[in-house]
Amino acid sequence: MSQVDLRxxxxxxxxxxxxxxxxxxxxxxxxxxxxxxxxxxxxxTKGVAAKPWPGNPTPRIAETYGGMLNAVGLQNPGAEAYIESELSYLAQYDVPVIANLAGHSVEEYVAVTECLNETSVAMFELNISCPNVKEGGIGFGTDPRMAAQVTEAVKRAAKKPVMVKLTPNVTDITAIARAVEDAGADAISLINTLLGMRIDLKTKRPLLANGTGGLSGPAIKPVAVRMVYQVRRAVKLPILGLGGICTGEDAAEFLLAGADAVAVGTAALVNPTAPVDVVEELAAFMAREGYADVAALKAAFVG
Amino acid sequence: MKRVIAARLAENAGLAPEIFRMVLRLPEGEMPARAGQFVNVYLEDGAHLLPRPISVCRQEGNALTLVYRVIGAGTRRMAHLQPGAEVRISSPLGNGYTLPERGHVLLAGGGVGVPPLVQAAYEAKAKGLHVTAALGYRDALFLQREFADACDALAIATEDGSAGFHGNVVQLLMAQALPEDTAVLACGPKPMLRALQAFCAARKLPLQVSLEERMGCGYGACVGCVCKLLRNGAIVQKRVCKDGPVFDGSEVVFE
Structure with a gap:
């Protein structure tokens, strides 16, 4: 596979x-x-806020056909502990770190941005799409005006590139994508989880303590591919595509749809080595199909 | 490094209604499990994606025994696996029990919380500790031979009174005098563990409890399975899969 250049x-x-x-x-x-x-x-890395968040009560996890629901609610130890523990541990690896930022308000998003400005973090991912947080989170991700407002504020405060993570729980994702592009975002990632629900047939109650949760896993992949395809045609920004990627072939599908990079999520819970397996499988797929680099594969899309 | 390995299913048969014993042959040189640890069992059927975290009942050489209860579609699928099948499992996960250096060990188990105490019994016996097991069942008994083999004393309680003491494990223990140097290792339903917490606090006995929670990844990445501990006057959240599943019984907040 030496003939394939994944850089x-x-x-x-x-x-x-x-x-x-x-x-x-x-x-x-x-x-x-x-x-x-x-x-x-x-x-x-996991969503981090300026101050610690306790997250939601348990159960936070429910299985579904070809996927799962989660309602973790962005439990995190706060920026200070994140820098001391997660970031310092990652320093031993030769890998760029992108910090996912959480907040309940514009001020909180700006606060965590400022906390992480002088660190080894290479890029920020602004999480305006978590469906499991009552205030903030998805509230910013479903309204183009609010999405633009928080993007602009964080972009003004940030000393790193800012990627904005979009929610699929909207009527027209391209409207949000255009709004954050106009507000100065450096990249877009999509999709976050789809809002879902399961009910326990024994207890007749929702399976998740939070009632609803975010659906992820291979079940949502076609929705994610479609949205990457739509957003690719609406904005010029680099796109990080994610949503149900389990294999190198799944990753190739996102690149063909218009993503410039991909992320592996739920698959890593199902198979802990999934992210590196996807790297190898993508290289193998490209070698088999005769694509020398990622640009060549992306250019091959017929649509 | 931890990894996911392909094990070979040697046995998979019912021990009691809805309770099954699975014996897996591991590849040579796999890390041995400690009492109280668990493995992820990956089902790989395309629909049930998440691993089933199952406590280690016994590991001898490359034979790993898991005893599990069928509670849903995933565990039912496990029960249908045939000997000879390849089963993907993780390296042992979680912290496991800490055995005392000397004295008495009391193993308190309820229902499907009984199996992990088998490994604890054998490890305690190998350390030369005095081992007592107090086991509670709804009705049908299982794993009696193993406990009889590894323990110095064995007491049984059944909810229907069909064998041993008529009642639950904590009621059974109320009627017994325990040596002062007894360390209690427990696994079972939350009401039982909560009652044991009060029981051990009143007698000043150290208690370790193994907790259960719905897990996502089982290795600490998703933070789906947290529990609450009261530590130095403050509530802290810990991941059952990674920081546990065994916790200091005096600290756990049962809700």
């Missing part, structure tokens, strides 16, 4: 390959127990 430039970052971990499904120490993190294009 990727994404919003100014030089990556070994276009494969990242998806926020919320990656923890440095725990994932690093299964594979060498330096083999990835980048890692996107």
């Amino acid at each position: 990727t430039c994404f919003a100014g970052l030089s990556l070994k390959n276009p494969v990242m971990t998806a926020s919320g499904t990656f923890a440095a120490r725990e994932s690093g127990e299964f594979y060498d993190l330096s083999r990835l294009g980048a890692v996107i």
Whole structure:
């Protein structure tokens, strides 16, 4: 596979390959127990806020056909603990770190941005799309005006490139994508989870303590591919495509749809080495199909 | 490094209604499991994606025994696996029990919380500790031979009174005098563990409890399975899969 060049430039970052971990499904120490993190294009860490968040009550997880629901609610130890623990641990690896930022308000998003400005973080991913947080989160991601407002404020405060993560729980995702592009975003990632629900037939109650949760996994992949395709045609920004990627072939599908890089999320919960498996499978797929680099594969889309 | 390995199914048969024993042959040189650890069992059927975290009942050489209850579609699928099948499992996960250096060990188990105490019994016996097991069942008994083999004393409680003490494990223990140097290792339903917490606090006995929660990844990445501990006057959240599943019984907040 030496003939395949996976190197990727994404919003100014030089990556070994276009494969990242998806926020919320990656923890440095725990994932690093299964594979060498330096083999990835980048890692996107779990949502972090300026101050610690307790998250939602349990059960937070429910299985569904071909996927899962989660309602973790962005439990995180706050920026200070994130810098001391997660970031310092990641320093031993040769991999760019993208920090997923959480907040309940514009001020909170700006606060965490400022906390992480002087760190080794290579890029920010603005999480305006978590369906499990009552205030903030998805509230910003479903309204083009609010999405633009928070993007602009964070962009003004940030000393790193800012990627904005979009929710699929909207009527027209291209309207949000255009709004954050106009507000100065450096990249877009999509999709976050789809709002879903399951009910326990024994207790007749929702399976999740939160009632509803975010659906992820291979079940949502066609929705994600469609939205990447739509957003590619609406904006010029680099796109990180994610949503149900389990294999290298899945990753290739996103690249063909218009993504410039991809992230592996739920698959890593199902198979801890999935992110690096996807790197190898993508290279094998490209070698088999005769594409020398990512640009050649992307250019092959007929649509 | 931790990894996912392909094990070979040697046995998979019912022990009691809805309770099954699975014996897996591991590849040579796999990391041995400690009592109280668990493995992820990956079902790989395309619909049930998440691993089933199952406690280690016994590991001898390359034979790993899991005893599990069929509670849904995933575990039912596990029960249908035939000997000879390849089963993908993770390396042992979680922290496991900490055995005392000397003295008495009391193993308190309820229902499908009984199996992990088998490994604990054998490890305690190998350390020369005095081992007592107090096991509670709804009705049908299982794993009696193993406990009889590894323990110095064995007491049984059944909810229907069909064998041993008529009642639950904590009621059974109320009637017994325990040596002062007894360390209690427990696994079972939350009401049982909560009652044991009060029981051990009143007698000043150290208690370790193994908790259960719906898990996503089982290795600490998704933070789906947290529990609450009361530590130094403050509530802290810990991941059952990675920081546990065994916790200091005096700290756990049962809700």
